[in-house]
Amino acid sequence: MSFMTSANPFSVNNPLVRRVTVDGEPLVEKTIRRNAPVPASYAELKAEMDAYRDQLAAAGVPMPRIADSRVTDDSIVYLCEDGGRNLVERYEEPEALTNGHADVLASAMRILKRAIDAGVAIDPHIKNFVGDGADLAYVDFSPPLTEAYVEARCSVAQDEEQAILRENFAYFTPYFLPYHFAGDFLNIDRAAERLFPALHALLTDAGLLSGTPLAEFVSQAKAIRALEDRRLQERIYLI
Numbered sequence: 001m002s003f004m005t006s007a008n009p010f011s012v013n014n015p016l017v018r019r020v021t022v023d024g025e026p027l028v029e030k031t032i033r034r035n036a037p038v039p040a041s042y043a044e045l046k047a048e049m050d051a052y053r054d055q056l057a058a059a060g061v062p063m064p065r066i067a068d069s070r071v072t073d074d075s076i077v078y079l080c081e082d083g084g085r086n087l088v089e090r091y092e093e094p095e096a097l098t099n100g101h102a103d104v105l106a107s108a109m110r111i112l113k114r115a116i117d118a119g120v121a122i123d124p125h126i127k128n129f130v131g132d133g134a135d136l137a138y139v140d141f142s143p144p145l146t147e148a149y150v151e152a153r154c155s156v157a158q159d160e161e162q163a164i165l166r167e168n169f170a171y172f173t174p175y176f177l178p179y180h181f182a183g184d185f186l187n188i189d190r191a192a193e194r195l196f197p198a199l200h201a202l203l204t205d206a207g208l209l210s211g212t213p214l215a216e217f218v219s220q221a222k223a224i225r226a227l228e229d230r231r232l233q234e235r236i237y238l239i
């Protein structure tokens with residue numbers, strides 16, 4: 001097996017994701033390590049990730065194929081088909097999405113709707129959607145957003161972490177996803193609230209909102225992002 005690492009690390013945010021070439025095929029190698037003392041072995045955590053991927057697949061969420069995966073002493077490694085650049089990388093200004101590429105956003109919303117209709121939790125941040133044009137796939141399966149995993153993670157949370165963690169995990173569940181989708185734009189652009197009327201309209205068109213007043217939508221979206229920012233600030237890890 002020839003194994004070549006590309007010169008540039010794929011992501012500055014997460015050095016544990018990198019593009020590699022295996023036997024001439026471009027792949028994405030994800031190395032997952034835990035930060036929290038979840039009472040499970042890496043083999044058990046991987047089994048939960050595989051189960052979560054099965055739930056997403058059964059819901060009809062398109063995902064890049066897994067070419068290979070393994071557990072090491074201190075990590076889980078997945079070699080995934082390269083689904084292309086994510087929506088944050090593709091559109092430097094999020095305004096380019098609401099203004100001119102609404103079809104791409106509508107495609108991401110259709111994927112979210114599949115998870116919602118199936119009752120599966122999902123992380124709606126647009127960096128988790130990759131692809132070309134409006135042909136998108138969803139890439140994020142760590143942590144596995146299953147009830148079993150959430151319970152295991154929360155079981156080892158310190159008291160002051162517990163409420164923040166539970167609230168943050170809840171925001172990945174179907175009811176909150178339309179608001180969460182918009183809220184995460186604030187993570188890309190602090191002034192993204194100006195895009196919320198357009199996002200509200202698109203989410204309504206996509207059947208993810210019906211009759212939610214704009215003001216309520218905006219305050220929910222901001223509250224969800226604020227809680228996630230607080231969790232990150234306090235270094236409370238989901239995995």
Ligand SMILES: Nc1ncnc2c1ncn2[C@@H]1O[C@H](COP(=O)(O)OP(=O)(O)OP(=O)(O)O)[C@@H](O)[C@H]1O
Binds near residue numbers: 086140
């Ligand atoms: N199969 C893939 N094809 C193309 N890009 C991918 C693939 N898997 C992951 N990526 C890229 O790597 C990034 C991080 O991957 P992923 O979402 O799985 O990890 P993460 O732990 O959630 O990281 P983050 O906290 O940055 O979201 C994605 O936003 C995406 O740009």
Ligand SMILES: [Mg+2]
Binds near residue numbers: 123127128140
């Ligand atoms: Mg991600």
